[in-house]
Amino acid sequence: MSNNLSHAELLKRPGNRIGFGTIATFVIAALFFVSLFAIGFTPERMLEVPGGVAEVLSFFWPADMAYGWERVLPAIIESIQIAWIGTIIAAILSLPLALFGARTLFPRLARVVKLISATARAFPEILLAIYFVPIVGLGAFAGALAIGISSVGMLTKLGAEVVDSLDFGTVEAVEAAGGSRILALRWAVLPAVLPEIIAHWLFRFELNIRASAVLGVVGAGGVGGVLLNTLRYRHFDKAAAVLILTILVVLAIDTVSGEIRRKIIRG
Incomplete structure (x- = not known):
């Protein structure tokens, strides 16, 4: 039996194929990060959120x-x-x-x-x-x-x-x-x-x-x-x-x- 396998035969093997799930996961992750930057997300702004929430809540209390x-x-x-x-x-x-x-x-x-x-x-x-x-x-x-x-x-x-x-x-x-x-x-x-x-x-x-x-x-x-x-x-x-x-x-x-x-x- 020949050990020389064609490229098409290698792709047919389960371990060598890139499945739809892998591609979909990559696309979803890429869109997620692109959207984050598009809306102006930064780690610094995220760290400011807890303090901002506490400050706003202080205005609402007591009801x-x-x-x-x-x-x-x-x-x-x-x-x-x-x-x-x-x-x-x-x-x-x-x-x-x-x-x-x-x-x-x-x-x-x-x-x-x-x-x-x-x-x-x-x-x-x-x-x-x-x-x-x-x-x-x-x-x-x-x-x-x-x-x-x-x-x-x-x-x-x-x-x-x-x-x-x-x-x-x-x-x-x-x-x-x-x-x-x-x-x-x-x-x-x-x-x-x-x-x-x-x-x-x-x-x-x-x-x-x-x-x-x-x-x-x-x-x-x-x-x-x-x-x-x-x-x-x-x-x-x-x-x-x-x-x-x-x-x-x-x-x-x-x-x-x-x-x-x-x-x-x-x-």
Whole structure:
């Protein structure tokens, strides 16, 4: 047997090949370091961060919690209402889109739905709020519309993935008995996928509460406007109350929503 191996044969050996993972790791690392320098990162600036954080926190303490109870709680409630209405809008719109976006059920239509979903996900809530404020005016309604439209994309994508994971045999059984594809959706698909889809709705509601807290900055209602005013007039103690109460409310809602989601999924 000849010991002279060609270059192609050497490359075929596992130990001599540069795999895709190695190349991807190198590219990701290179992009990371290039991005660091592009944003002006230096080790010296990073070392200054802890001291700067401590100095800023000293401005916020002690918090004026009396202001928080009087002014912040109503604004937080409004943020929750914005998130809830936006989530309901998204749930109503995304459910049929998720069904028609399933490749196993409607392969041709799924491409169109996928494009709609990707387009909706491309716009952050705050940009949509800037767009809706001149149309419907300042206030919570603009925020709810922004939250709703932005959430449709994510919920449609997640819902379609849930439907695609379903055993297609149940649909075929309904159709074999003489039922239409729509009847199969109603009696075979929806009962199987709805619990997981509702869990996705609740998770999106948690995310929407965080998003709605920012929309007040552009006049779309919620606690963001209150926070902006306290910072604008350098009332840092009041701003601290806004942040503390917002964090507490968000954590409480996350806990309750997470427990509800677990119970829904378990059945």
